[in-house]
Amino acid sequence: MNPCVEPGCPGFYEDGWCNVCGSPEPSQVPETVTPTPAQAMAPTGADPGEETGNPASAAPNVATPAPGRSTRAVRAAVVRRQRAQAAQRRSRLGMGLTQVAPVPTGDPTRALMTDPVVPEERRVCPNCGAKVGQAAGEAGGRQQGFCPQCRAPYSFTPKLAPGDLVAGQYEVVGALAHGGLGWIYLARDKNVSDRWVVLKGLLNTGDADALAAAVAEQQFLAQVKHPLIVEIYNVVTHDGDAYTVMEYVGGTSLKQMLKERMARRGRYDAFPVDQALAFVLDSLPAFSHLHDLGLLYCDFKPDNLIQEGDAVKLIDLGGVRRQDDLESPIYGTVGYQAPEVAEVGPSVASDIWTIGRTLCVLTFEFRGYQSEYAASLPPVSEVPPFQEHDAFYRLVARCCAPDPNDRFLTVEELRLQMIGVLRQVVAAGATQAATLSAHSTTFEPPVATAETLSWWELPALSHDESDPQMDWVASLPAADPIALHAALLQAAEVTPEVLVARAHAGIRTGQQAWFDEAVRGMIEHDPWDWRASWLRGLWALSQAGEAPDSVRAAGQVAAGHFSAVRDALPGEVAPRLALALASELGGYSKAAELDYERVWRTDAGYVAPAAFGLYRVRRARDDEDGAIAALDSVPASSRAHPRARWLRAELLRQRGSLADLRESVHGVSRLTLDPRQRSSFNVTIYEQALRQVDEHGEQPGWRLGEVPVTHDGLRRALEKEYRYLADYTPDPLERAALIDRANAVRPWSWT
Structure with a gap:
């Protein structure tokens, strides 16, 4: 895209118009004319015939109007387009993931x-x-x-x-x-x-x-x-x-905005979840700044966050205190203040509690939040936003966990998860696969490209860059897990990164003693380290046998562990994918499909494994149309796209109608296949089509690729494919059988 040429505008031209200021791209402006002196004196938007005494506002070049249209009409159309584009632009709030109307400052x-x-x-x-x-x-x-x-x-x-x-x-x-x-x-x-x-x-x-x-x-x-x-x-x-x-901060506080919404509707009118998340998300850097200075905010609530334009600002620092201050009086608000503050004082964890409570008040009518539910959350069954967006509920539940140790450790950790939750909330209403990928600092991107998904194809844990042994662990050769484990035993310092690598080596080799020892060490180091649950889920999946009962049992155990990871990291997509796989193997097909869909809608990097998961779940319940739709969503840019197209063609072929066979042939025609595979596919297609013709009659106007759907056309094509297949068959007996079949299917000739 070309940069906008308007002075001071940072935008770029899209479809001939600047995506910031809305001005037309120079190459897209209609042919201009040299103005007459009267036109040169006309201000912007004035007709040439209008009198004006303001030469400073002259417009020396104006777009040539179409016949019957004045210059004013042309410029009015441009202004309307600019305003429409401005209305469609995403606001800065919520990282542009959602739309929040700006609030003017006013008088x-x-x-x-x-x-x-x-x-x-x-x-x-x-x-x-x-x-x-x-x-x-x-x-x-x-x-x-x-x-x-x-x-x-x-x-x-x-x-x-x-x-x-x-x-x-x-x-x-x-x-x-x-x-x-x-x-x-x-x-x-x-x-x-x-x-x-x-x-x-x-x-x-x-x-x-x-x-x-x-x-x-x-x-x-x-x-x-x-x-x-x-x-x-x-x-x-x-x-x-x-x-x-x-x-002086203009704009309006979130509390006042709630009051105005209620006045318009005559009842409590909460913000949509995505807008509430956008408001709070953009305020979190302010909390991080205070915490970095050794300060605590203590009294966060809708009253103290103001939207000004398309940004927010934290006001009223009356309750701020130092983290090491044990003497000063504590100021807070009933219903927002964490329950432990009265006994142990405020902390980063209590600030995070106030953030969670504020999200509740912004998104639903929180009855009893200062009395019955002053230290807890209402049941999920009573809160529609919790039911509609389970990731949002899990985010709030962790913010407002009764034990401060169960809350997010830092506001930055909360911010990263809130971004992911906002992505999931925005994607919840989508009917198409995600087109944008999200960067994760916790998991590596998925690499699965096949229709099946195994435990070793789940996203890998990212290295913890704060771990002092991270570089040393990353430098070890990982091809041989036994040699890797032996090297890890020589670590100068046993850190969580070393223990995670030991646990992985145990999973890869099936050495339970190695695995158990590593996980125990992780829990002793940090009982709240969710990576222990992740590794336990991988171990359970790796121990699944061949028997269906063994697979089901392994999936059910793994689902419990991956659920704990999902609760700890509500904004991450990888635990959702892992949980969906475990639920699928454990026999929880409905839960698996829901999680596959959430992953599929949220992150483009996960579309392929999620689409294959939807394909498997839907096919298992004979939802062929749903399975085909899932395969169709794998983007052409994905390495899994050819495999998805092949599975789609096979599924259509198995349904067997002439329409399905024709679409199947069309799909395979664009794939790169080895000659034997393509000939085998064509043989199967033509045999099925011939049976259809025998049963329902010929369709001379139809084609399977280049082959007419007639007895003669299909027999000639089938004969040719049998002979092609025989050429690629090394076994003499099998090759002879194919030649016999070619001779048998060849149409009769009287010449």
Whole structure:
């Protein structure tokens, strides 16, 4: 594709139009004409006859309109096309895997509160936590006063009013919101081009914990610089109170978007799963940045993620704290905060819990998430998104595992799996095989090209580059597993990579003692290492015997192990393929077909083995059309394509109708076959066709390749193929039999 020539545009021309700015490719622009002086004075979109006094907007060359169409009509059509293309372009959210409409920033003043009052249900004593400022009879509750229980003072009155000039620089416009730690005001920075800023102060000046948290937030924000996190500009004081001056982020919070969706529908209207994943996925680098700095966010929820344009930004770092801080008060929100935080404090694992809970609130009406299900998830049977997208459920289930050790270890690990889950969710509604491949850091691409799939053809584990023995293990010759195992026993350090290689050697040689010892070592090193389950699944498949009962038992055992890997890595496709194979062998044909279909829709690199799996499962239940459709999906670029075409031709041949035979011959005609194989195929086809003609009569207008579907035509073709086949047959007796058959089938001749 050619790059766009428009100044500053990074796009490329596709089908004659730029895929970014929508401008036509120069070679695609209709023939231009030299304008008249009047036309040269016309602004863009104006008719030549219109008067204008703005020569700076002149358009010296315009597309020649068709007869009866003005230049304005031509340009209007171009604009419509540009807008249509812009609407079709994928947003940046969710890596472009799905479509999320951008949110305009709008006028900040429209977000101001008309009556800045703290709701009564949020008024609590800063000292004892008792409710304060509640209404008594018809009188409204007081915004400030003394706690009736402990007599501590409280105040929920905003300290700043419109027009106040804070620190001689920030002119207050009004209150935007009230958060857990303070009032949030909109202001203009009079020293920097009147830019919009946000001032954040204390909600209750009598709350010592809130004061400490505010100071801590200011310290944290000073070191946090990330494009996905709201930026702090300054820390100032005004009338004895401290205020954090922050970047103004336009757009809309996800919570507000949920409210607007509910207002339009009159009921809870959750985001589609793919959009919710896109929102959260794009916020995860901000979490990684905080964790790299030794900080924890602690209070992630839909309120604190804003969509601005086609990007998101994390706001309100009021609950941020250091990972090694054991003294400061902990701030969080009931329903989002991990259950162990109250006892052991926040951690990376508790941040991951909040991410999972946020995904739940975004995708379904999570009734009881702050009460009955405050520390658990509702049953899958009650949550349609969990039922529709099992990968999404497994992602959330691991984020919100009761044991923090069962959650994702890092946000980066979560991010990689979330990308894979998003791919699966987007692909769920597809009716065609995937056309794009996804890169995995965990598994190597599959190499299977045959219609059968064995344990050694499943995707191999990628090497762990963080393992100190990785390079040494990779350098060992792997052709002889016995010699490899002997070399691995001499490892200077027994690391997980060494143990994985030993286990593989045990599987390849059938040495259970080698295998068991290696897997025990892996579990002792890390009880949560899912690779132990993967290897156990491979071992079970490798031990399957020839008897059907042995194969079924091995598949059922392997399915249990591969299920554990799928749960640990919900975004990976390889465990799905392995589980589908194990389910197929174990007799769980419906489950196998579902997983083969998921793999087939999600990753182009897995289409061939998944298509062959669908072919086997469907053929086993006599779904011939489904089996043919699966084979048709193997792309021509795949090394497995010739084998798929051959199996398709064989399946059509076995069905045996003349239409099937004709299509079978057509499919095989484009394959490269050895002469004996092609002659054998043709002999079988012509014999079947001859039986059809004997039973149903000739079809002179039909052809099998070049052969007319008549007695005479088929007999002559069959005679020729018998003789060709005899030429390639080394056995004298077999060759003689073929010649006899050729003579017998030859049409009678009277000359």
